[in-house]
Amino acid sequence: MSDDLSPAEAAKSAAALKASEYVKNGMKVGLGTGSTAAWLVKHLGERKRTEGLDIVGVPTSTRTAEQAREEGIPITTLNEAKWLDLTIDGADEYDADLALIKGGGGALLQEKIVATASDRMIVIADETKFVPQLGAFPLPVEVLGFGMHTTQLLLEEMLEGLDVTGTKAVPRMTDGQLFVTDEGNHILDLHLGRIGNPRQLSLVLNQVPGVVENGLFVDICDICITGHSDGRIEVRDATSDDAEASERNVFADLAD
Ligand code: 5RP
Numbered sequence: 001m002s003d004d005l006s007p008a009e010a011a012k013s014a015a016a017l018k019a020s021e022y023v024k025n026g027m028k029v030g031l032g033t034g035s036t037a038a039w040l041v042k043h044l045g046e047r048k049r050t051e052g053l054d055i056v057g058v059p060t061s062t063r064t065a066e067q068a069r070e071e072g073i074p075i076t077t078l079n080e081a082k083w084l085d086l087t088i089d090g091a092d093e094y095d096a097d098l099a100l101i102k103g104g105g106g107a108l109l110q111e112k113i114v115a116t117a118s119d120r121m122i123v124i125a126d127e128t129k130f131v132p133q134l135g136a137f138p139l140p141v142e143v144l145g146f147g148m149h150t151t152q153l154l155l156e157e158m159l160e161g162l163d164v165t166g167t168k169a170v171p172r173m174t175d176g177q178l179f180v181t182d183e184g185n186h187i188l189d190l191h192l193g194r195i196g197n198p199r200q201l202s203l204v205l206n207q208v209p210g211v212v213e214n215g216l217f218v219d220i221c222d223i224c225i226t227g228h229s230d231g232r233i234e235v236r237d238a239t240s241d242d243a244e245a246s247e248r249n250v251f252a253d254l255a256d
Contacts, residue, residue: 009039029058042067056075098222125225127226134216165192
């Protein structure tokens with residue numbers, strides 16, 4: 001690992017490097033979005049050049065598509081690939097059940113579609129992303145531009161009756177303009193503080209007209225790989241049936 005990396009980047013790179021080991025020749029791989037996922041694409045590009053790794057990637061954003069092309073990784077669309085072997089992506093928060101908040105980078109819609117269309121999803125993260133309870137990170141919700149201020153009011157009203165601490169829905173801005181997603185929609189960031197029941201909240205949010213998708217990923221992630229700045233990594237595998245092994249695997253130090 002390069003000494004030039006900041007502790008945070010070293011941790012992300014370590015997680016992404018470990019996740020890249022799950023990628024085998026012939027696989028169709030969903031490529032996530034964000035600074036941690038960018039490390040994954042970089043490591044896969046390296047494997048492509050050094051060992052001729054033979055994969056096809058399905059990017060979850062225009063940013064990731066551009067980086068994959070630069071790294072020489074062949075890419076296709078989800079429509080072409082139809083179903084994927086594996087998706088590897090970052091997260092803004094994850095809890096002990098491997099429920100996630102995603103969408104800090106605004107790509108939650110494609111990310112959720114791609115992850116759901118995969119046999120397995122691996123999340124890569126640095127240690128700051130683990131939380132005992134989701135909700136400190138504002139939950140991104142992708143909404144249609146049409147009537148979005150009404151959608152905002154409806155969401156805030158609906159949140160009053162749910163097991164959350166805050167109810168504020170804030171339109172995401174960039175350079176003084178509403179943030180526009182790859183699908184031409186906008187994002188409302190929900191400042192919830194604490195999410196008591198992520199599964200219920202995810203279902204209820206998507207019932208509000210104008211909501212396209214929300215950034216809660218529940219029962220989608222199978223494995224979470226956490227990287228530390230000293231190069232150590234921890235793997236939590238939610239798919240392990242063996243309770244004892246699973247216990248040992250939970251944050252087991254695999255670096256030695
Ligand atoms: C983008 C995402 C990202 O995976 C999430 O924001 C984490 O990003 P980073 O790895 O830069 O912390 O959901 O929509």
